[in-house]
Amino acid sequence: MVEGLYARVAKWTFVYPLLLVGSTVMLFPLAWTFSTSLKTAQTVTLREVKLIPDPVQWANYITIFEESPLLLYTQNTMYMVVTSVIGGVVICALAGYAFARIGFPAREVLFYVLLSTMMLPHVVQIIPLFVIFDQLGLVGTFWPLIIPRLLGHNAFYIFLMRQFFRGIPLELSDAARMDGCTELGIWARIIMPNSKPVLAAVGIFSIQFAWNDFLSPLIYLGPKKELWTLALGLNAQKGFEGEITSLHKMMVISVYMIIPMLLVFAFGQKYMIEGVTFSGMKG
Amino acid sequence: MLTSMQRYLYHHRTKWVGFAFILPWILSALWFDLIPFVTNLYLSFTDYSVSTSTPDWLGIRNYREILELDPLFTKSLGNTVYYLVLGVPIRLLAAFAIAVLLNLRIHALGTFRTIFYIPSVVPLVAVSIIFFGMFNARYGIFNQLLILLDLPPVRWLTRPEWIKPAMVIMSTWGFGAQMVIFLAGLQGIPSELYEAAEMDGGSYWHQLFRITIPMLSPVIFFNLIIGVIGGFQVFASAYVLLGPGGGPLNAGLFYVLHIYNNAFSYFRLGYAAALSVVLFLIILFFTVIMVRTSDRWVYYGDA
Incomplete structure (x- = not known):
């Protein structure tokens, strides 16, 4: 079926943007979880919006096994x-x-x-x-x-x-x-x-x-x-x-x-x- | 190949071997469904507690206590209904809206479907722990975002009025399972219906309200009831997010938490059994509605 111009315009102006926003909202908690898992005891309580922590503490994934x-x-x-x-x-x-x-x-x-x-x-x-x-x-x-x-x-x-x-x-x-x-x-x-x-x-x-x-x-x-x-x-x-x-x-x-x-x-x-x-x- | 007569004889011969195949299930149905069900009824009329060796028969005293003397019964039932009335429709609406968008013959359908479904595979305890962190009033990301937008921060988990909305936000994140069901339902609607509507010059919205929603209403209704039945039994997410007491002023004390506390914190197992019988009757009511109307919602397309 051939799509009308109207339908195509509607898709690119509403549908895809909506789906992209929705996808971001859905994935955000997971991204935040991963980001937080790489923080330190100090940076975890900083009141900021920062998805890439500084420093990135990969060691958390190893030390957890000791704790x-x-x-x-x-x-x-x-x-x-x-x-x-x-x-x-x-x-x-x-x-x-x-x-x-x-x-x-x-x-x-x-x-x-x-x-x-x-x-x-x-x-x-x-x-x-x-x-x-x-x-x-x-x-x-x-x-x-x-x-x-x-x-x-x-x-x-x-x-x-x-x-x-x-x-x-x-x-x-x-x-x-x-x-x-x-x-x-x-x-x-x-x-x-x-x-x-x-x-x-x-x-x-x-x-x-x-x-x-x-x-x-x-x-x-x-x-x-x-x-x-x-x-x-x-x-x-x-x-x-x-x-x-x-x-x-x-x-x-x-x-x-x-x-x-x-x-x-x-x-x-x-x-x-x-x-x-x-x-x-x-x- | 067998002749149809031979096959008929074969399939209509009594075969006791069938029992061997279902024996484990019979045992489990007996020991984990039937006997517990009857025991639960019996316990609900007693003051059974782990420490007392012999339960005393109380008649309907537990039930009278529930209805007349237990403020937390009313509270927890009210909390649960509040959570359901707010949460179940929001969840279904989100699932339906995304399914409708995904059904518009879009690119990367599979990728979007996967993204929206992923939260549903995150273990419930992990979901609660993640939202526990995000809802934190001082450091949580939700409040940081609100501040960034010049909005006042919210004490999500410490203000009674915000606890249930917080629970709803958290549970809405997992709408993916319903979305997948709706999407399959949408794909099962015969395209001739839409083609006929297009010939008649029906707009998209016209088609949505005249074809899509009516055709899908049985699936929507079924999932609504399933959502209500499941919502009445909410436990793990609230327990992990708020603790067994359900947060300040018991604002997040849901019905099964109340049962759990009576049974395993106060060891009033008889009373907790009575509470569970009341919940059973409520759930039974919704189950009966579902079964009674099932001939209308059963979907005969290919799943």
């Missing part, structure tokens, strides 16, 4: 990430396959149960779960965070998987079935290799969720500093040393926490956006 057990926090966070991904990509995929392709008794009823748990707000589970794990003596360990993840306790992921698997042509699994393949074999050899987009989306969501989760680690790991995740460590940095003189350190840890998520985004953008779009349009 904060970041490596330990990262390691702890990785337990959450790995169990989340296994639960999401393996356990939820198995359940999703059964809901999509295997006829078993009460499947429809159970699927409605699945849909209703998807809508159950987390807030009604916080207290009873704490009570249950407390009775089991597991508060102050990783178990309350890991067990639900390993069991694939995420109805939304199962739902996503089911929807995707239903679109895989039946002929593919039939052929495998002719060769005497079991359901598990079909799942592993036919379904999984043909489901890269949904596996990637669920994998990315799992990583993000585990990396960012705050409330559950706060409740279960609160007093146990040696078990803290990055989210808890970053929050605690705010409490240390009064407040604002350690702002550059807070920003160093923020950058450290943001970069892996940017990398995940860079590599999985396509799948992520598909997944987000799907969740926002079809529930």
